[in-house]
Amino acid sequence: MLIGIPLDDKKRDTVKPKDCAAEMSAYLDTVATKRCKVSFSKVFGYFAPRLRSYALKQMGNEALAMELVQDTMSNVWQKAHLFNSDKGSPSTWIFTIARNIRFDMLRKLQNRKEDVCSDDLWPVLCEQTADPNETSLDQKVTLEQVGQYFDNLPAKQKAVVEAIYIAGKSQQEVADELEIPLGTVKSRTRLALQRLKEMLKEYD
Secondary structure (H helix, E strand, O other): OOOOOOOOHHHOOOOOHHHHHHHHHHHHHHHHHHOOHHHHHHHHHHHHHHHHHHHHHHHOOHHHHHHHHHHHHHHHHHHHHHOOOOOOOHHHHHHHHHHHHHHHHHHHHHHHHHHHHHOOOOHHHHOOOOOOOOOOHHHHOOHHHHHOOHHHOOHHHHHHHHHHHOOOOOHHHHHHHHOOOHHHHHHHHHHHHHHHHHHOHHHO
């Protein structure tokens, strides 16, 4: 039901903020009362590029940014009846929805990381140093810093690690996409992370 996301900033409507707020409020009211897809497309066309820009700055990942846009606008379609122009602008309401969805996405990613850690598949960032007075490796090294070493990994290992830890996919999703056994995904991940650990010894 959602339409495509216009990404060219030059094509955005040049509407004055106050006029735009009133216009978007009217569209949201029509969506709420008449389930009007034309009105919704107007709201989507205006806010989708702005939401994408916000998501990219906050999450730094195109796939996650597009997911946030789609989830946010789906909520706007479903909950348009909850919007009240007397309590705030359309922008404030929609970006509040986006922030809540972003928090949910980050929680899911964190939980997924913890699940993988429990399977001993993330020794690079999960292990603790022997000395309790020292900072653990996961506090020293971020995923962004680890990323610079990815190019030194074998292609198959790199693909698996990027899919799990950057794109946020589950091990089973990666296995299904690559059409390989789940055990192969785990072994490639383990080997890749062992290689990364060796390259990160300088942080010890």
